[in-house]
Amino acid sequence: MAEPLHALTALGQTIPYTKEIGPYRIIERFDVALASLATRKGRDGEVRAAAAKAGLPLPDPARAASGNPYSAFWVAPDMWMVEADFATHEDIAALLKPLFGEAASITEQTDAWVRFDITAGNLAPLLERLSNVDFPAVPDGYASRTVIEHIGCYLIRRDIGSVVLYGPRSSAKSLFHALEVTARSLL
């Protein structure tokens, strides 16, 4: 068997990058596995039952929900993105498929995205310069597709001082640059 391959983060490093800019902390996450889960036509009940059994939340539209071992956020009608710890769920699609059988379509998405967790006392001044999401007004657990500097992203609000951004992995450097210069402009 061939030697295992090494992994690089979306920002091209061997270890994930963390940047502190004044009160803002931007953390590249490399430890989350991701898969899409879409209900097949007419199989909603089976999917919900299987999800409940597996401890996998299926949040309402525009919402994220945490669970163990799986968390999820809504992305489209009858479709969610499922998160899990990468160390234990690297092949997340293969782990999910047996849970749902032919009731759901499951696709690996881990490396389709770069994830940045951003924290500060109040993220509203930063996010109002990046996204048209009404960040101070939406509730904790809000999840939405949005555009940041022409880049399609998912935004999940944990609380007013904590947000998760998923952006396309190939544009990780451009997205990080936008976060960085915007945070700097607020110092």
Add this chain to the structure above:
Amino acid sequence: MSQKNRISGGQIDRSKVLTFTFDGKTYSGHPGDTLASALLANGVRLMGRSFKYHRPRGPISAGSEEPNALVQLRSGARQEPNTRATVAELFDGLDATSQNRWPSLAFDALAINDRLNTFFTAGFYYKTFMWPASFWEKVYEPIIRRAAGLGSLTREEDPDEYDKGFLHCDLLVIGAGPAGLMAALAAGRAGARVILADEDFRFGGRLNAETLSVGGRTGAEWADSVIAELAALPNVRLMLRTTVIGAFDHGIYGAVERVSDHLAVPLEGKPRQTLWRIYSKRALLAGGATERPIAFENNDRPGIMMAGALRTYANRFGVTVGERVAVFTNNEDGLQTARDLVEKGVDVVAVIDARPDGPLLPGIRHLKGAEVVDAAGRLGLKSITIRQANGRTETVEVSALGVSGGWNPNVNISSHHRSKPVWSEALQAFVPGEGGPQGLSAAGAAAGQMSTHAALEGGQKAAIAALAELGISAKADTVPEAEDRPLSITPKWYVNAGKGRAWIDPQNDVTVKDIKLAHKENFTSVEHMKRYTTLGMATDQGKTGNVLGLAIMAGLTGQTIPETGTTIYRPPYTPVAMGTLAGRSRGKEFKPFRLTPSHKWAEEQGAVFVEVGMWLRTQWLPKPGEKHWRESVDREVLATRKSVGICDVTTLGKIDIQGTDAGAFLDKVYCNTFSTLAVGRCRYGLMLREDGMVFDDGTTARMGENEYVMTTTTANAVTVFRHLEYCRQVLWPDMDVQLISTTEAWAQFSVAGPNARKLLEKIVDQDISDSAFPYMAAGNITIGGLRARLFRISFSGELAYEIAVPTRYGDALIRRLVEEGKAFDAVVYGTEALGVMRVEKGHVAGNELNGQSTALNMGLGKMVSKMKDSIGMVLSQREGMNQPDGYRLVGVKPVDPAATLTAGSHFLEKDAKPVIENDGGWLTSKVYSPHLGCDIALGYLKAGDQKIGRRMRAVNLLAKTETEVEIVSPHFFDPEGERLRG
């Protein structure tokens, strides 16, 4: 440095002195000054030259409506032309210069235009530059372009940063005068989310410029107290130096915040300006009103300005424009200027009141039924000529004249959705009409509520009404006491005396005569008049002059003013710097980049990258000693065909298609069949548009019973995904199909060449021999236990595979392939070599998939299955698209192998003239084939399939090239496909 015209009072900080320069001369001012107020304090009235006649000009306003006092601020890379001195906030070290003059502001050679004014009347371009026609481009236009324009740019890159952002509110209040403040207060106290934006650097609007009282305090003090309360409310956002520039769809407003313009240089990391997109549930226009002039002969002398501006300079800035002042008015408000100036100790020598009746001002020479007929003083006002009610004229020495022809409510933003403002006879002005931007109302002077009391009350009422629509209950508080005097105005647009010119639009040098000429020449429609005379087409958009112009036209045509109507109001309300619109998207940050998984490795190798959409792809990888790109590309091609080459093909779109109807779905979107494809196999697919033209192509693999992976071209990855989503959601919502893009999730490399299998065998864990993994096989494999995918497909005509791993392992995979490939002299090749090999093999790509070509054109007609229905199948059968003499894909070789081909050349028969009737088609893609040792090309040729072996000419009239060519099969290389099945 003496500020000889500085008088007492004002909202300037006299404890601090700021020095600044204008045209190299040093002056002083104070914090709270504008450049215009500081220059006037120093006795400088002359600040600019007009656009056409180069007439000497001074400010006529104290606000953003200013047409005259346009200057260049700063120097070097930060030099900004056409800045209004009346809103430029003074800072220490400000460096301003006048513009549109040579050699100096006081002596301008091009002022000769003023002497030649009879030639420069309205429409002179159209009349003068008609003949000879050939002169226009080479003679007239260059001359006009040289003469046109006001300020200049240094052409250095703007060193400042600009930002963008998004704000949300229940109520956006535009303008922080009495109406805006009361509205914000009512809404803020009710707990609504409020944004209060004002273009000034001090909240209060006209309250800062008046001596009136509000609630027993001065207007400015009352404004300060309201701002203090609003600032303490967490639900209210105060935005100073912020101009709302336009109303857009769905309650969205654009606003420019001048974050750093009041500083010499922006603070480290801070933007110069921020463009905000404000999402409002309701908006209130409280933008006040703009005073308009009365036109009379030579009314553009420096020192003549709006009466309200004269008052602003005195009350807010502590400046008198001159020692001896007169006021010319047709309304009550003009008299207030005289009163305030007298109160400040300024010598008001006369008030010329066009109204014949009414009480006289005590202690001032108040001439009723009089008018100003002329003014003298080329570089600065020296005297005015007054015609009294009895017809007697007299000349009075003055250095400043305030003119008031009434006030125009600032209806611009309420008219940005083409709502027509309506005429108010009482105000003699337009007020906002019906049908403006949804959710926008108006209050205060902007709505024609002209007294302070009316504005305060109107602002509160409008806010309460707007919030009620949102279900927010706001309380009506006691409106503070304030003046509520009735408006008294007698229409007076211009003084009809003498033969001289009377200016309406001073920036574009439009005079009453021009309007009369437009009328004579039948350009009487208000829109025609605007274009013919250029009235209101300067950077100030005619804020002071437009109503005057159309009122004069109304008088000439005999129509009423409302019948004459207004021109269209358009954003932006005031000029916006291009950098502000660009925001952070400039230079190398103009757009985000997408980097391939092998980017880091390729960068280390010194690869040359090419932009493909947002992707940066390796174009070729030069080796030491290679001086020309062709050397690198030829080497990459030859090495691949000889042994093995590796190419990053991650950029190709990858779409995961699952569901019990996935196969049936693919049968509908592809013109060929996929439902019969065996699991573990892939197939080339062709996708048509509804009109039968080819949309995209690529291979699709069946990874499971209900699971396919589609590959698209790089260019169409997004459009194909969108198309599939449309099909799934709209055309066939009952189908059980789920889609998601996996383009980014997998790092995918092509490994091509006779030794491709040998190389991969060193890496993958499974048996991939030809029998175990035959041509067009697809499946999941592992590399050192890591999940991976393998597809046996070829774009080069070689034995080839595409191998994919989760993207984080892409860097490791390219390094592993290169390392293991050393035993085979493997190369990594870029998009150029990829292009060469696909042309050698006759594969269509972007140049052939041009949106105008059918499967038949491409030689792929048999792929369109008639056994099933699919998008585009029916329309691809149209007679016109199936003619035997239609375009067919052919190969092209020069007869002389040393000759070169030019892409885009057109096919002509040997003796045919190069005219459209003889056009046989065109050459779509051209490369140099190191394998064949000559240029080769693909092309679309009429009846091309019947012309194989024919000699023709490839002619390019643009490049002036002509090459004798032989038409050949598009499959230059291994036409039987033995290598790729090897």
